[in-house]
Amino acid sequence: MKRLRTFLGVTALLVLLPLTACSAPPSSTEARDLGGVEMNDGGAVGGSAADSSVTSPESMVMTDDRSIIRTGSLDLEVESVSEASEEIASIVDRLGGEVASQQVSGDGDATQNGSITLRVPTDSFNEAFDAFSEVGTVRSEQRGSDDVTEVHVDLAARVKALETSVGRLTDLLETAESTSDLLEIESALSARQAELDGLKAQLESLEGQIEQATISIWMTEPSVLPGGGPQNFWEALKAGVASIGSFASGLVIFVGIILPWLLILGVIAAAVLIPIGIRRKKRKMPTPTESVNNLPRE
Numbered sequence: 074m075k076r077l078r079t080f081l082g083v084t085a086l087l088v089l090l091p092l093t094a095c096s097a098p099p100s101s102t103e104a105r106d107l108g109g110v111e112m113n114d115g116g117a118v119g120g121s122a123a124d125s126s127v128t129s130p131e132s133m134v135m136t137d138d139r140s141i142i143r144t145g146s147l148d149l150e151v152e153s154v155s156e157a158s159e160e161i162a163s164i165v166d167r168l169g170g171e172v173a174s175q176q177v178s179g180d181g182d183a184t185q186n187g188s189i190t191l192r193v194p195t196d197s198f199n200e201a202f203d204a205f206s207e208v209g210t211v212r213s214e215q216r217g218s219d220d221v222t223e224v225h226v227d228l229a230a231r232v233k234a235l236e237t238s239v240g241r242l243t244d245l246l247e248t249a250e251s252t253s254d255l256l257e258i259e260s261a262l263s264a265r266q267a268e269l270d271g272l273k274a275q276l277e278s279l280e281g282q283i284e285q286a287t288i289s290i291w292m293t294e295p296s297v298l299p300g301g302g303p304q305n306f307w308e309a310l311k312a313g314v315a316s317i318g319s320f321a322s323g324l325v326i327f328v329g330i331i332l333p334w335l336l337i338l339g340v341i342a343a344a345v346l347i348p349i350g351i352r353r354k355k356r357k358m359p360t361p362t363e364s365v366n367n368l369p370r371e
Contacts, residue, residue, distance in 0.1 A: 140225040140279075143198050143286040145216040151209035154185040154292045161189060161290065164204045168197045170285065184294040191288045198286040205290060221279065228276045235269040 151157035154177055162172055170193035177187035193201045202216065242262040249255040 140222040142219045142282045146289045148212040148291045149209035154187045186293045192285040195286045232272050
């Protein structure tokens with residue numbers, strides 16, 4: 074009997090062990106394996122979706138560096154405008170810039186004056202200013218900067234979006250099946266292309282101003298006359314004509330200033346002179362006794 078019970082117990086245990094193994098949860102190693110398969114499958118699908126939504130590094134605009142337009146101006150007194158212009162041009166060439174415009178006026182024995190507009194790399198802006206300041210005596214100096222980062226980023230984004238749109242329309246144009254579709258796509262493509270060209274021109278101009286700073290320089294020679302003055306007959310004639318207007322303006326101003334004082338002096342003079350005049354008249358009037366004595370006697 075005891076052996077029978079032992080046999081039945083062993084048999085039942087052998088039957089239950091496979092069932093327990095089938096219904097038990099997978100081991101940690103199996104779970105990691107299954108999870109890896111699921112992640113790989115999901116990763117393949119999810120990876121493609123992520124690739125389509127994440128912006129590539131090439132299309133991202135760097136925000137660490139600001140887009141700055143730098144400008145400046147100098148007013149110099151130089152011994153010779155011509156020589157100073159040549160020296161400035163050599164400095165610009167050494168710094169890798171360019172002369173945008175140049176103007177010199179005055180000839181003969183008259184003093185010259187001139188202006189020159191320069192474009193130099195933004196990184197060399199301060200170096201250029203220091204070098205130009207040594208060409209002559211600095212009368213005035215101005216430096217400025219304009220942060221155009223937002224405008225720059227906006228233009229770049231609009232250009233990229235339009236380039237994508239133009240590319241899609243070009244692909245549609247190749248697959249157009251009817252004449253109406255072809256004409257409609259061509260019209261939209263022309264409009265997009267025109268807008269893209271305009272934005273590209275704006276972007277190139279803006280980037281050019283960011284990459285190269287603009288400096289304007291005014292140059293004058295010292296006057297040959299002590300204290301300055303006209304250098305020739307025509308300048309003297311112009312100064313004479315201008316002096317007429319200056320004299321008239323000065324005279325009007327002088328009258329406006331002196332008029333209130335004249336009124337005050339007139340009131341004071343009247344207050345002093347009128348009583349004196351009355352007294353003199355009273356002194357000159359004859360008394361009654363003098364009037365009787367002055368009568369003719371019979």
